[in-house]
Amino acid sequence: MPAPRPIAILIASWVIAVGASAQAQVQPVSDPDTRARQTLEAMTPQERLALLRGFIPGLTPPDKLPAGTPNSAGFVPGLARLGLPTLTETDASLGVSNMGGVMRPNDGATALPSAAAMASSWSPELVERGGAMIGAEARAKGFNVLLAGGVNLVREPRNGRNFEYFSEDPLLSGVLGGHAIGGVQSNHIVSTVKHFALNAQETGRTELDAHMDEASLRETDLLAFQLAIEIGQPGSVMCAYNKVNTVYACENSFLLNDVLRRDWKYKGYVMSDWGAVHSPSIRQGLDQESGTKPKDKPYFGALLSQDLAAGRVQAADVDRAALRILRSLYALGVVDHPVAQRAPIDEAAHAQVAQDIAEAGLVLLKNDGDLLPIKPATRRVLVIGAHADVGVLGGGGSSQVLPMGGPALTLDLPGEPIWHRKMYAPSSPLAELRARLPNATVSYDDGTDPIRAAAAAIDYDLVIVFVEQFTAEGKDVADLSLPGGQDQLVAKVAAANRNTVVVLESGGPVLMPWLDKAPAVVAAWYSGQRGGRAIARVLTGEVNPAGRLPVTFPASLDQLPNPALPGADKYSIETGKSLYDVDPTGRGFIVTYPEGADVGHRWYDRRGLKPLFAFGHGLSYTRFSYGNLALTGGDALSASFDVSNAGARAGVEIAQLYVRIDGVRRLAGWSRVDLEPGQTRRVTIQAEPRILARYDTRKAGWRLKGGRYVVEVSAAIDAPRLSGEARLKARRLKP
Ligand code: BGC
Numbered sequence: 001m002p003a004p005r006p007i008a009i010l011i012a013s014w015v016i017a018v019g020a021s022a023q024a025q026v027q028p029v030s031d032p033d034t035r036a037r038q039t040l041e042a043m044t045p046q047e048r049l050a051l052l053r054g055f056i057p058g059l060t061p062p063d064k065l066p067a068g069t070p071n072s073a074g075f076v077p078g079l080a081r082l083g084l085p086t087l088t089e090t091d092a093s094l095g096v097s098n099m100g101g102v103m104r105p106n107d108g109a110t111a112l113p114s115a116a117a118m119a120s121s122w123s124p125e126l127v128e129r130g131g132a133m134i135g136a137e138a139r140a141k142g143f144n145v146l147l148a149g150g151v152n153l154v155r156e157p158r159n160g161r162n163f164e165y166f167s168e169d170p171l172l173s174g175v176l177g178g179h180a181i182g183g184v185q186s187n188h189i190v191s192t193v194k195h196f197a198l199n200a201q202e203t204g205r206t207e208l209d210a211h212m213d214e215a216s217l218r219e220t221d222l223l224a225f226q227l228a229i230e231i232g233q234p235g236s237v238m239c240a241y242n243k244v245n246t247v248y249a250c251e252n253s254f255l256l257n258d259v260l261r262r263d264w265k266y267k268g269y270v271m272s273d274w275g276a277v278h279s280p281s282i283r284q285g286l287d288q289e290s291g292t293k294p295k296d297k298p299y300f301g302a303l304l305s306q307d308l309a310a311g312r313v314q315a316a317d318v319d320r321a322a323l324r325i326l327r328s329l330y331a332l333g334v335v336d337h338p339v340a341q342r343a344p345i346d347e348a349a350h351a352q353v354a355q356d357i358a359e360a361g362l363v364l365l366k367n368d369g370d371l372l373p374i375k376p377a378t379r380r381v382l383v384i385g386a387h388a389d390v391g392v393l394g395g396g397g398s399s400q401v402l403p404m405g406g407p408a409l410t411l412d413l414p415g416e417p418i419w420h421r422k423m424y425a426p427s428s429p430l431a432e433l434r435a436r437l438p439n440a441t442v443s444y445d446d447g448t449d450p451i452r453a454a455a456a457a458i459d460y461d462l463v464i465v466f467v468e469q470f471t472a473e474g475k476d477v478a479d480l481s482l483p484g485g486q487d488q489l490v491a492k493v494a495a496a497n498r499n500t501v502v503v504l505e506s507g508g509p510v511l512m513p514w515l516d517k518a519p520a521v522v523a524a525w526y527s528g529q530r531g532g533r534a535i536a537r538v539l540t541g542e543v544n545p546a547g548r549l550p551v552t553f554p555a556s557l558d559q560l561p562n563p564a565l566p567g568a569d570k571y572s573i574e575t576g577k578s579l580y581d582v583d584p585t586g587r588g589f590i591v592t593y594p595e596g597a598d599v600g601h602r603w604y605d606r607r608g609l610k611p612l613f614a615f616g617h618g619l620s621y622t623r624f625s626y627g628n629l630a631l632t633g634g635d636a637l638s639a640s641f642d643v644s645n646a647g648a649r650a651g652v653e654i655a656q657l658y659v660r661i662d663g664v665r666r667l668a669g670w671s672r673v674d675l676e677p678g679q680t681r682r683v684t685i686q687a688e689p690r691i692l693a694r695y696d697t698r699k700a701g702w703r704l705k706g707g708r709y710v711v712e713v714s715a716a717i718d719a720p721r722l723s724g725e726a727r728l729k730a731r732r733l734k735p
Contacts, residue, residue, distance in 0.1 A: 035335075036326035039082050040319060047079055048322040052282075053300045054089065054271070054290040063294055068341050070142045071103050073274065073398060074291045084329070085144060085338050089290070092146035092184065092191075093164050094394075094528070095401035096137045100418040101410070104402075109137050110350040110529050111394060111401040111425050113358045114163035115150060115180075116508055117525035119172060120547035120618070121360035122654045123672050124179040131183020131191075133353045139187050140343040144334050146184050147398070149193040149234055151177035151224045153599055154508060154551050155200040157480060158565050160471045163395040163507035163526055167550035168600025169615065169667050171688055174224040178231025188333035190235030193228045195273055197221050197255060199240035200591075203476045204567035206275070207588030209243035216596035217244075218259075218695035218735070226264055227688075235268045235328030239286065241276045243588070250276045256285025263700075263735040267331075269324040280304040282313055287321035347404055351529050358527045358534035360652070363547035364619040368519035371462075371499060373541025373621060374437065378461045381440050383430050384493060385447030385486070386466035386505055391424035392524070392531035393505045397473020403529055420472045425529050429466065429503070432536035447489050454492035463500045464539065465493050465518075471507030476565060479557060480511045490514045503535060509553040512612060523547070541621060546652035548618035548716065552601050555612045561595040561603055601717050602664045616656050616667075616716035622647030622677065626655070626721035631711055633726035637668070637687040641713050641722055645675035657685045658717060659692055660710040665717055666691050685713075689733060699732070706730030 040048065054076040055063035062077070066086050069075060078086035091097035096109035110133060112118065118127050131148065138146055150161070154168040166173040177193060184191040198210035198221055212221075228234070237260060239250040249255060250272045260266045274291030280303045289300035297303065307313045329335050364372065374381070386393065391408030394400060397419050408426040412418075434442045440461075445453045447465070457463045467486045471477055481487060494500040494517035501520040504510065505527070512521070522545070524535050537543040557563050567589050595603040601615035622645055629641045639657055653673045658665040668687035675681060692709065693702035706729050712720040 032327050032330035035330040036323050039084070039326050040323050042082055043079070043322070045315065045318070048318050049301075049304065050077060051322045051325055052288050052304070052318065053292060053298070054087070054288060056274070056291050056293055058293060068142070072143065073147060076288070083335060085334065087145045088143045088339070089145040089147060090138060090143045091398045092134050092138060092148040093150050093180070093399045095134055096141055096143065097399050098402035099398055099400045100421040101402040101407065101423065102418055106406070107141070108402045108404040108406060109141070110347070110354055111403040112354050113361055113528035113531065114395060114507065114526040115166050116163055116550060117361035117527060118180075118357055119166035119176055119361070119550035120363050120523070120525065121357060122172065122548055122550070122670055123360055124175055126357050126360055127176045128179040128183035129353050130357050131180040132186050133183070133350050135184040135187030135189055137345055137350065138184075138189060139339045140345050142339050142341045143189065144339045145190045145236070146192070147194065147238065148184050148191045149177055149181045149228060149232065150195070151193055151228045152195055152197075152199050153221050153224055155593060155595070155599055156476070156562065156565070157509045157551065157554065157560065158476045158478070159200060160202045160476045160507070161397065161473050162551070163471055164399050164473070168552065169550065170220050170223040170599070171227065171667050171669070171691055172550055174227025175231060177224065177228035181228060181232025181234045185232065185235065185332055188337035189339065190328055190332055190334060191232065192236045192238040192271065193225060193232065193234045194238035195240035196225055196237050196249060196260075197240060198244050198249070199242055201476055201566065202474055203565060203571050204589060206241045208567060209246055209588055209590045211245055211590055211592050212596060214697050215695040219597040220599045222259060223690060229264060229266060235332050237266065237268065237270050238273055239270055239276060241273050248276070248278055250286050251279055251281035251284040253284040261285065267324070268328045269321065280307050280313070282317045282321055287324050351404065354528045355530035355534055358531050359537060359543045359546070361525060361547045362527070362534060362538045362545050363523040363549055363617075364538070364545035365521040365523055365613055365617070366515070366519065367619050371520040372501060372539060374462060374539055378437065379440050380460045380462075381433065381437060381442045382445060382457055382460040382463045383433065383442060384445045384453050384457070384463065384465045385489060386468040387424055387446075388429040388466040388532075389444045389446075390428050391426050392429065392527045392535070393468045393470060394423055394425055394526045394528070395471050395507055396420045396422065399473065419474060422470050425531055427530050427532035429532040429535045432533045433464075433539065436536050436540045436542065447486070450485060450489040450492045453489060454496040457493045457497040457500070460497060461499060463493055463497045464503060465490050465500060466503045466505065469506035469510055478565075478568070480509060480554070482510055487513050491517060494518045501539065509551055511554070511556065515612065523549070544621045544649050544651040545619065548616050548654045549613055550615070552604055552611045552615045553613040555610065559604070559609050559611065561593060562591075566591040598664055602666060605717065606664050614716050614718040616654070616714065617718070618654070618716070620651045620653070622649040622651035624651070624653040624675070624715065626713060629713060629722040629724050631724045631726040633709070633728050635729055635731065636689065637692060637709065637711070637726050637728055638684055639687075639711060639713055640682060640684040642680050642682055643673045643675065644680040645677055648677050650674070650676050653715070655683055655685070656714045656716065657687060658712045658714055658720070659687060661692060662694070665712065667717075668692060689731070692728070693733060701735045702733035704728060704731040704733065
């Protein structure tokens with residue numbers, strides 16, 4: 001017998017039908033599907049349609065922000081009559097953004113380290129804390145939809161947005177992305193996961209056509225999204241600018257209907273990237289067109305209405321999209337827990353989150369002769385370059401955060417737009433070093449004159465050269481060299497003083513032609529609100545470096561699957577200005593990915609290439625040893641082993657599990673192990689079964705072959721510590 005319909009719902013439907021006051025309408029029904037349906041039923045056809053179009057804030061209706069709504073990337077007007085709040089959208093992967101500091105003058109937020117830095121921690125917990133912190137600040141500022149959760153894979157190391165993405169590895173990206181999203185959404189707000197899919201470079205991003213066979217795509221970029229969605233359950237998926245296999249991502253029925261909805265059973269809504277829509281493509285799976293201006297072609301406005309009137313789409317298509325949006329709002333508590341217009345922020349606690357992540361994400365790449373940590377007897381230290389006297393660099397574009405307290409330094413690049421403004425977070429490595437080295441003289445040279453800097457370097461016990469690579473959304477880097485003669489600076493300084501430490505502030509991998517001359521190198525990425533303190537604490541040994549590389553550092557551009565940046569001949573990558581120009585040929589261009597499923601480190605492994613620094617690499621001030629491997633096979637693969645801290649300091653080891661699949665090592669799991677000196681821990685890592693499987697397009701699903709698998713427990717992909725074989729049963733897994 002069917003359960004009787006609860007009275008509350010019956011009353012609610014009736015109240016809504018006669019359009020009573022907002023308070024009466026949303027009844028405490030926990031099931032988000034039911035609530036979404038109730039609200040939809042109470043909406044007029046025009047109101048349903050209006051939910052499908054967002055605006056970039058402008059001056060006159062319909063794009064005028066409602067009173068009290070903060071300025072940001074976009075908004076979708078609310079519906080007070082039914083208790084639906086305005087959807088206030090802000091970028092948020094690295095903090096509540098405020099691009100160039102111009103969107104909301106003086107409205108700072110806690111700037112987290114870049115996603116690459118977060119990923120170097122390999123810590124889902126820390127990344128989730130970061131997401132929760134961002135979400136809390138977003139709430140306090142009045143935002144309820146965060147454009148966070150960038151899980152595109154680093155396929156192209158020259159991509160200007162790699163600092164917004166976690167890793168080249170599908171498992172690491174997906175797991176960390178999922179936790180970032182979960183953290184954000186713990187504040188009863190929506191997070192996206194983005195940019196779905198294959199948005200691997202900025203050059204020509206609105207026109208390029210990324211080609212990849214389905215199986216490779218499922219095993220890599222799509223798997224990262226799939227994992228992030230399973231773990232984080234984002235309210236929304238943002239489709240990308242580019243085409244995927246000839247069809248724009250936001251009208252790509254294969255991606256949006258087949259993969260996302262049919263195979264992954266995703267229940268949230270798909271929003272477009274800003275300006276990524278080219279037709280009223282609601283049937284292809286897009287639910288909401290974002291970031292429009294009144295003068296834009298009204299795809300999800302008048303044009304969709306015309307399609308409805310002409311019978312090309314049905315009212316049910318609009319209802320389905322509106323329902324998905326409403327469902328996410330109820331499921332995440334956006335309606336029940338409205339965001340504040342302005343609430344206090346615990347700045348000190350949030351800065352500590354940024355510091356903890358920065359410290360966990362710094363990677364000690366090289367440390368010959370134990371030059372680091374800085375010895376207590378060091379008396380004269382020279383710090384050089386990269387504005388290390390005032391702060392630490394961040395990346396540019398929509399994710400840019402105006403740091404709390406204001407930037408230490410803002411630099412506008414000649415001829416470049418505001419979204420390529422360089423901003424330095426106010427955490428001075430120089431001041432933090434001075435505070436930690438009270439018995440030393442710590443001097444500064446700005447590094448603009450390599451000959452002067454090298455001459456000065458001779459007189460010091462230790463030299464720390466800061467070098468930087470600025471990257472931003474909307475432009476890729478031409479190559480992986482450090483700009484502005486910094487390679488020459490390091491070479492000259494390191495030749496003048498053997499005790500030279502290089503601190504690299506970059507969006508991703510760079511080449512290091514001077515590496516054999518520099519005994520110590522630290523990858524600090526973009527280190528955020530407390531970056532200077534984190535760097536100083538690691539250099540002085542207050543903190544033992546714990547980061548491991550989430551991306552491979554190539555030895556040369558020749559090692560890349562695409563040695564030349566695709567499309568670089570068509571666009572000016574120097575300025576990024578022509579990014580939105582129509583391709584002179586009018587056809588866009590195809591990007592192929594020769595590596596396919598062998599993304600990132602797998603490519604190096606397949607080809608036997610020796611990179612500059614391998615995936616997973618990172619040193620510590622202590623030593624770890626491994627032993628007693630026990631493998632379990634059968635239905636699932638797991639590895640148990642001991643890790644010991646064999647040195648004199650507490651430290652963190654990232655034990656990595658690699659399994660050879662068709663001849664290539666794949667990261668199948670990892671464990672972050674925190675150990676006191678002399679301590680040993682037994683660790684168990686379960687392998688993610690989809691990493692061990694191949695995607696079978698003929699039978700639509702994952703196929704795990706039965707047989708023997710070679711397993712390695714490693715300190716980095718090129719540093720296996722234990723190995724063995726496990727036998728697995730043949731298995732099929734749903735797509
Ligand atoms: C970016 C998105 C961002 C959006 C809104 C676009 O240019 O690609 O990542 O969320 O702008 O700022």
